Amino acid sequence: MTVDPSLLDDLQWRGLVAHATDLDALREALTAGSVRFYVGFDPTAPSLHMGNLVQLITARRLQDAGHTPFLLVGGATGMIGDPKDSGERTLNTAETVREWTDRVRRQIEPFLSFEGDNAATMVNNHDWTSQMSVVDFLRDIGKHFPVNRMLARDTVRRRLESGISYTEFSYVLLQSMDYLTLFREHGVVLQHGATDQWGNITAGAELVRRVTGEQVHAFVTPLVTRADGTKYGKTEAGALWLDPTMMSPYAFHQFWLNAEDEKVVEYLRLFTFLSREEIEALEQRHAEAPFRREAQRALADAVTTFVHGERETAQATAAAAALFGGADLTDLDPAVLGAALREAGTTRVERSAGMPRVADLLLESGLVASRSEARRAIGEGGAYLNNRRVEDADAEVVDADLIGGSWLVLRRGKKRFAGVEVV
Template identity: 75%
Template sequence: MSIDPGLLDDLEWRGLLAHSTDPDALRAALTEGPVRYYVGFDPTAPSLHMGNLVQILTARRLQQAGHVPYALVGGATGMIGDPKESGERTLNSLDIVKDWVERVRSQIEPFLDFDGPNAATMVNNYDWTASLSVIDFLRDVGKHFPVNRMLARDVVSRRLDSGISYTEFSYVLLQSMDFLNLYRDHGVTLQFGGSDQWGNITAGVELVRRADGGKAHAFATPLVTKSDGTKYGKTEGGALWLDPAMMSPYAFHQFWLNVEDEKVGELLRIFTFLSRAEIEDLEAQTAEKPFLRAGQKALADAVTTLVHGEQETEQAKAAAAALFGGGELRDLSPATLAAALQEAGATEVARGDGLPTVVDLLVQSGLCKSKGEARRTVGEGGAYVNNARVTDPDASPGEADLVGDGWLVVRRGKKNIAGVRVV
């Protein structure tokens, strides 16, 4: 495979270069021939998330440009975890970490090509760390790390007052050892990761130089934040998970569909493989006619297809349309319908002697505050069950009206929707 000389320019245009060790040397290396590079993922949760996706897609961009990827899943570093700002991590058992390693591997693999002249390789740092003795680790790795420089690291210095264990303090040594091992055994000369990992990444570059006199390169991608500077997530405290069991494809698609207008261009650059001309055209459409949400639609479709596949993307779009009367609810899979209704707002009601009346459904779903308000809504023609207008406030749906796994879709007006699951 030939090398794409425009790779670094494309990364810069996409806003994917927050830091680099030596921009000129990095550019020279990436244009002279195939570079072996690595990016690491610690299994500190059962799924990767939006921040990890930035690194996965960046790894894919480098491979498509002709370079050779090594995807590292940290079975060893995942046992410890990088120091957090908020305090000491809870250490997980070896069995849990092993399970998460396999989950993370399976999420990374579809994005890289494991065949051909620049085939990807998946590695686990547990393989070269588990058998290493403490004495060898201290002599061969620890001696290259001045304590004063370790103390000066931002996250460490901020944790000194509240307390930081030697375990987390030493994390940087383990991650740096990964770079040295991959340099020695596989000829890897480039590492990248998120900008919050920049201290760990540059420590690895320095270890390669100190231990072997080697020349290595590194760059970091910026952290992706909302317009107000806060982190993105499904909720204030939740991550945007890639595992469909932890965040449904429908909810995933909706997240991208609802990003702020001012962030659409940035996110299209980072998370899609659309061309510069396509992205700039979508930015222009968003600026001129923001109500059409052309940029958000293209973003949501592209990223959901990358992560979950085209079929799930089409199901997510069909679900969004069907909830508001633009499609047939019964054509949706039970899982997609349930996910869409959980996002819209869902409640459960008991059958009792029969299904609740429309008035009761409107109140129990939270769409109306009282039965009086519910009756007025029906009288004004604003009550719908499964997208059919209801004119009798005392009417009750029948068993045949249930869709999916026992759901009713209740709507007030054009936009207020709730799911009611009959149990």
């Protein structure tokens, strides 16, 4: 199959190659023909997140360039969990791991093609790990791992004082066995992952060399951080989930729309399929007029479309335009509107208590501090219900005001708004 010889140059320009085993050897392999590669996802949460998205997009870039992906879901490694600096993991039940494994598999499938000459293949490391006895594992895998080198790993070294179980200490053996198994059974010769997996990934490449004498390849992408250096992830505040039931497409779109000026061009390179010319043009316009937030809009639209599809992107854009720009709210899908309002903060009122007055809702929603302030805001023309100015300080909500049968949007001034759910 024909491959794109410029792939590695593009990955490097985008900042996606933080470390690699041997760049010259990797370049030679990627230009010689279709390379079989793999990337792994441990089901340690019910959804994939931003860090996983970097790997999914990287795998898609490799596949689009003519290479053949193997997507590994860690039904076995997910039972253990990679050691983390903060302390010992709480082990999830086997039932939970199986459920999350299925969820992760379903999440991965839309991002790659499972048809054609370089069709993707989904694998689960539980399939081969569960078939191996403890004695075989220790003899065939464990004998290739010097303990002194395992103790030198950063995370293990940091955990030695606070304590680390043999279970987590052995995680690197399980992940390394994945590379050896995929090399033997499928001819996989490249693994990619995140920088925090560099030790595990290189240990796998070394295991293949020790057992078979063959050279295989690896590279890792940088961790995604905010401008102040703090990271994103499922264990950090503000996690970016890919599951729409855990983070609505509207909230997802808003996240990218609010990207920091210092990071937006970096995110465009990492997370979008825009060309170098398109990104450099956006970078130039962003430098000249950052207040226009053109780069952020391009980023938000591109990433949301990739993850959730064009329709959800259009709905998220329309919701933001309606809420912040005063457009007609009745054209919005009530589910999208509800998701947007929940992000902004909503107040629930009981329909059985009778329809409330707008002034009371302004107070309950926190848009004003007192009823007199609510009446004054209405009198001055600064209060809105569903983007329509409220003229009467004693106005009551009627059934026709309820969007989708339950939602109201209150606004004070141009930018401050709140949602009300009538239940």
